[in-house]
Amino acid sequence: MSPKAPRREASIDVLRAVAIAFMVVVHFVENLSGTYDSIHGPFEGISRIWWLPTGFAAPMFAFLSGVSYRLWNVSYERRGWTDHAITMCSIRRGVFLIVLGLAFNVLVWLPEDVFNWDILTFVGCGLLALAVARRMPDGVVLFAAALVIVVAPAMRNVSDYASYWTAGSYDYEFTLSDVVLGWLVTGYFPIFPWLAFPLVGFAAAPRLLSVSAQPMAIAAGLVAASTAVVTAWATMPLAVTGGTAGAWTMFPASTAYVLGTLGGTCLALAVMHRLLDGDEPRGRWLIAWATPLSRHSLSLYLLHHVVHIWPLWVYGMATTGVATSHWQRVFPPAVAVSLAALFLVGGSVLCHVAGRRRIPMAESLMRRLCD
């Protein structure tokens, strides 16, 4: 990576903002209307077209967490932070996010969902893993990512992944084995294979953010790999491909899905870096919109859930006495999308104002506690 002054990369902000936008839309539609459930299985019909770009949101977020961590490392090393200080800060941030994620599960969802290993706890675990991975050569980090991807299907088979999923939701018992298995393999965002995203982001960041044509080659390779896996799935008997290995599914994150989204995110970052990063970037309006959102991605994640989940629980309790009685059936998709858009507009304004007036948000809390 060429030594640069510590500045935000517009490409990362834009991609993260787009991922947030997709995530908000997906969650609003998923939780307020339930007219499709193809997120839990191979997509079919028109939902296939709908699902494909939104399926990139979580991978993009996880991938960018690794990229941002790499840049954060470089920045703090340049500021003179010692290796020990950086490691301890990383661990504190990781633990903060895990604790926050667990608390979020309890407070926003339901107490029994505390160990569903959602994206927030996963990002925290990813930070802890990156605190160790930062000491490794980049080649070893990529090797670790490849190993995670390769062993994930086997782990799912061994752990009987399908038994933990009912009607598209993760369901577990409060036993140590289920909790650990959920964290490792069977949860929403388990270590295997989701750890591959931040690891690849961390290792590939210097090359993706350089001027050479290498990023294109990396991305093209990954896209090709996933295409090959998908093609194999399409042409070979299901028994050979093992079902989940060749399918494009997010839950579980199939091999084709992981490889394809990795390739896509690498490609997206490389393209955006060429377009948006530099002395005279294009799309200044896009950067101006995206940067505050990216800065407050954690707050937006928490807020958008609070904004559409808590009223849902309150409405359910008020009407039927069961908080989840209206879950996935309160609005049609069009209304859900509109509400998501409305939230995005409001959220954008909020982030802009918070940035200008330095209103403390979740990110500043994290920095104050962990840095």
Next chain:
Amino acid sequence: MTTVNPPPHAFSRRPPRIAIVGGGPGGLFTAWTIEEEAALPVAITIFEATDRLGGKACTPQFSTAAVWYEAGAAELYDYEAVGDDPLRELVRGLGLPTVPLTGSAVHVAGHRIACLDDLEHFHGKDARDRLVAFDTWARSAMTPQEFFESGSDHATAACPTSRFDTALDSIRSPEARGYVETMIHSDLATEPVATTTAYGLQNYLMMDPAYMRLYRIAGGNEQLVTAITTRLAAEVRRTSTVTAICGEDDGRFTVTWRSGDRTDQELFDIVIVALPVAALPGITFRDDHLAAAMQRHLAHHDHPAHYLRVSLLLDGPAPPVPGEDDYLMVDAFGGACLYVESGRDPVARHGVLGWLLGGEAAATMAGLSDDAITAAAIDALPPPLDGCRGRILEARVHRWIGAVSAVPGGWQPLPVAARHRPSPAHANLFVVGDYLYDSTLNGALDSAAYVAGWVTSSLTCAAHDSPPRTRTDSPV
């Protein structure tokens, strides 16, 4: 018969008194070395018969212009290519700048021979081949290491003691022989028939840079003497002539000296006679044993050789010399050396030419008047310096008759220890002189260093062997 050795404690009560007879290079080198190396205080007294120190290291000035010239030793010898060179180290240690001296041209029979090509051109290939053969033989007869060690005890056994003229007879070409004789005559300071082959070879091989190089001290070689004198703590008595030396029963010596009308006697623990061999008869050794020893010493070393120096001051800069030589060898006067003393000084307003005549020619010419000598010297100037004949402002003549010692054929040098202590019965009487080595300043230093080492080591031993001082002891 005096005691063999002085009592061990003799020097322990007071600084030993050392008399050095002769204020030339030998005496000054000896005083300097003793003061440098002695581990205890010494009291040195130098007796010099004239009012000038330095002996053959003499760099006076012309009266017409404040231009210096070398009246005595014209060059110093650099042995560093072969081994340790104490004189070079001394010059360097005193911070005296030096100038290398080079010269290849030998003017013989009207021809200038600067290299083998010239010899072949003028006298044919046979002359060249004969010279090369002689040179090859000379190198095999004396290697650079043997040349360097000449004068030491183990070299003494190896050197050929036959007459040098017999070695020259091997040069079948008369032209080549004439070339060699002209080249070395001024350094030989005697005739080939009157010296050994070893001595002749030394003076031939000294022209080879592999054996030795020549240099002088910028501003005059006398600066060496001046530099030493200013640093000496010794008492220097000029115009004080030592007339007699007598050994006492306690091992000390009574030195009788005269200065003007005054005659005095003093007692010294150690006496070092640093005089030219020709001056030794001027001292009476009152002890019979000592007198006999000194007589034998004189007889063995008294083979006088002669130098004559004629220095010419020009009215302007000297003309450029072919090959930028610092000196030329000319067949005039039986073989003489002509120094272009101002050659390396680009800003010299006056050129200085210095003749060095040696051997019988020097002795013969010395009997003439200064004017006659000067006229002969001017007339003998070779081309292109012959153009200076009408430009002489002033001339100076310095006679060094018997000032050096030749080494006659068949002569065997004594062991080094015997050379420097003629009478073993008189343990504290030493002799220092360049004639004990090679009649050069280098030889003088070697001789002085040998005696000084002997003296300082005996002083150190005496100090260690002395009984402890008690309260009743009082320093003398």
Next chain:
Amino acid sequence: MNPDTRDPAGAGDEMSSAAVPAGLPAAAAIHRRVLASGVALDLLVVPTDRGAGSSDASMTDMTGLLRDWVSATAGAALAVVVPLYDCLVAWAPGRAAIVGPPEHLASLETAIIAFAAQDASLRDAERRGTAILDAIDADVAASTEPESWSREQQRGLTSRYHEAVTIGCRLSLLSSAIHAPPIHPPTLVTQLGERLRDRTRLVERHELATERAALAERVSEASRQRALELSVARQQIGLEWVIVVLLVVQTALLVVDMLASRGAT
């Protein structure tokens, strides 16, 4: 002219484009000699009468002309004039002038050619040594970050090391000629060679070039060694981390298997 001065490879003589300076005798001529190393030397030959010593007025007048002529290509600072007994020699890199009796000219040319070859070889070593030292700073700095080197940089360091060794070898081969003691009795060739070596300070330059080559060799070797050691160390570290990753994944597999089997029972 002496056939021994011709280039063994046959390059030998060429026509020179330089002109004879005005004021020289009519017999003066310029020849171009090509040395074995390919360096060309314009040789101005001026025959004179024997006996016209180098201190003669005619020779003295020629000194300025010759110095100006040889300085034309290399500059006055590099020109030297050596008056021998009845010869005059002027030299600068690329040009030389010899003035003397006809019987001496061949010897003078032999000496000039030999010296020019030594000087050219030494200059080449000096130039190449300087180029290496100019790049040494970057090599030393980069040797602590070998993984950031491009292949071109790696090849560059290796080539500089080889170059330094090659220069050292050439200088050692040159040493016997440059440090040869003066020969006695001298010939015209040896006299001129010694004078030219002395005037151009060939010995000191050779010593300096040898020290520089040795320094360049030491530094580039040390840089290569350091870079190699760092690379090896980092490879070892990488392998160790690979083992750690494999062990972690294996542990995770074991844990999953163990927990899944406990859950099944």
